[in-house]
Amino acid sequence: MERRQDIFLGLIFMGVGAAAAWMARSYSGEGGTYPMVLGILLALLGSAVAGKALRSGAYVDRQLIEAPTKMVTAAAACTVYIALVAPLGFYTSSFLLMLMLPAALGFRQWLYAVIVALVFTLVVFLVFSVLLEKPLPRETLLSLLSTGG
Amino acid sequence: MEFYTNALQNVLTLWPIAAMVGATLLGVFIGALPGLNPVMAIALLLPLTYSMDPLVALAMVAGIYNGSMYGGAIPAILLRIPGTPASIATTFDGYPMADKGEAGKALKIACWSSAMGGIASAIALMTVGPLLARVTLYFGPAEYFWIAIFGMASVGVMVGSDPIKGIMAAVLGLLIGTIGIDSLSGQARFTFGQTWLLGGLDLIVVLVGLYALPPVLQLAEKCDLKGLSAAQLKLTNVPFKPGELKGLLPTWLRASSIGIAVGILPGAGGNIAAFLSYNAAKKASEDPGSFGKGNPQGVAAAECGNNADNAASMIPALSLGIPGNVVAALVLSALTIHGLQPGPQLFHQNPVLVGGFMMEMLITSLLIFLLGGTVATRVFAQFQRLPGVLLVPSILILMCVGVYVINGRPVDLWVMLLAGIAGYFLEKVNVPLAPVILGMILGPMAEQSVRRALLISRGDATELLTRPLSATLAMATVLVIAWPLIKVIRDRNRKKREAGHR
Secondary structure, rough: OHHHHHHHHHHHHHHHHHHHHHHHHOOOOOOHHHHHHHHHHHHHHHHHHHHHHHHOOOOOOOOOOHHHHHHHHHHHHHHHHHHHHHHHHHHHHHHHHHHHHEEEEEOOHHHHHHHHHHHHHHHHHHHHHHOOOOHHHHOOHHHHHHHHO | OHEEEEEEEEHHHHHHHHHHHHHHHHHHHHHHOOOOOHHHHHHHHHHHHOOOOHHHHHHHHHHHHHHHHHHHHHHHHHHOOOOHHHHHHHHHHHHHHHHHHOOHHHHHHHHHHHOOOOHHHHHHHHHHHHHHHHHHHOHHHHHHHHHHHHHHHHHHHOOOOHHHHHHHHHHHHHHHHEEEEEEOOEEEEOOOOOOHHHHOOOOHHHHHHHHHHHHHHHHHHOOOOOOOHHHHHHOOOOOOOOOOHHHHHHHHHHHHHHHHHHHHOOOOOHHHHHHHHHHHHHHHOOHHHHOOOOOOEEEHHHHHHHHHHHHHHHHHHHHOOOOHHHHHHHHHHHHHHHOOOOOHHHHHOOHHHHHHHHHHHHHHHHHHHHHHHHHHHHHHHHHHOOOHHHHHHHHHHHHHHHHHHHOOOOOOOOOOOHHHHHHHHHHHHHOOOOHHHHHHHHHHHHHHHHHHHHOOOOOOOOOHHHHHHHHHHHHHHHHHHHHHHHHHHHHHHHHHHHHHOO
């Protein structure tokens, strides 16, 4: 397991380093030399990692993801949340994330979840929008309500 | 002396004081929650400090750093769950003390020991830092280049289990640092025609992704749906025996010295300081067998050791511009955010700020005495009743809002997500993340220095090695990189000798 992971890791770094060195060829003067040297170095280090793993005969079990379903659920929720921040607005999407992600991970105390989501969203609003006055993506829901009004 | 009196006058004003008190409390709270760590907290905090006065921003960093190092002891003692990696050694005797009904006493010892370690470390920073900065007056571009390479090499080699992977991570960081317009030639590098990449990747965006997302994903994997019960968090108070506190003094002195030495060394962290201090206390004890069974000296040594690492780790960062650990790198980032150039010039150009930060490290250590006592501990321990599963979206939201407000660009959120997922897998395959960040910070300094040195010497590369200081630094760098190889050869020879004897 560990051996295969390290071979794959070494190959990825070799690829990234080689691509960077190749791209840096087209940069003029010393502005290109430095990243090219770094790219070559990264490729060499990647090959060293892969080579070391190839030479070692031991297969040590190293779990890459402890609980794949939970990890993928959290990563997917984060992706959807980021995609929704701009179209829906920051606070609407945050409230939805606070409700949906714990539920997707198996949390079934709905009232508790709603109260925590409301309190947390309110605290974030008070800190970021009221106290620190940070500009955040506009709430579509509020825009629709004001247009409708 | 004038250096510190001027700094103190600026620190002892309303906002820095409020920031230190608030951040120390927040730090204890963060440390008390397993899964959250000081690096993550400071990384989340930095984007919010853009509009703040630098002294206020650094006061918050100091408070969170010192507070969270102590806060990590709370779950370590009550539940045998280290709140931060640096509090692993605290569990050895802290939990057995709690098991014997001495949780309150163990927490008091942890609190005082943390404060003692922090104070000793801040004094070391205030005395050694300015002296070391004077040496840097003799530095030219070649020395700056080697200092940057030495810092990255030592962190790359010392952090993590595989030196090749550590150095590989540092080179990756250096390469990421080249993205954007080259400041000397104006050449756009690795921008793929994207205008948002012309300024390079924002360090804080990458840092929040690398350091905050992996623990959040791990928290989701653990999927704690219940939190802890009130019974699990019950504290009992046992009074100290006469002379018991006085008996901790030698342990505090020993652990402080170890913590400070470890802190100055690039790459070593609070967890190493805590383990070394714990072992030293055990060796020096008349009753080493009582360690691991609830000996207060064990708690004192571990907590004093890990807090003594804090301010000392800022010595190479503030005087040489070389961060020895990620928190030091974050402090340098905080300075960059405020338009200040990290490195040796900082002491000469911004003495009030540097001196002020040192004072803030000292004051926040003192604050642990006042704020970290049993009352605060009772309050913060209660937060562990919150199901961990609710922390997952909360931290994700804080990460996103923090990253978004830096530039107001949704694309930064995607960069953060990508960096976070990469960080999650890199950690799993034992590639340390600290060298990536250090590479990003020190890369531009290394590149500009080497190119300036070559410009001055009209392309003569030997200039990098002919000055006595640069040659010494180059040799030190080679030694650091070669050390793991030397160790392997020595181990092989020893094994061969042993086999020969048999």
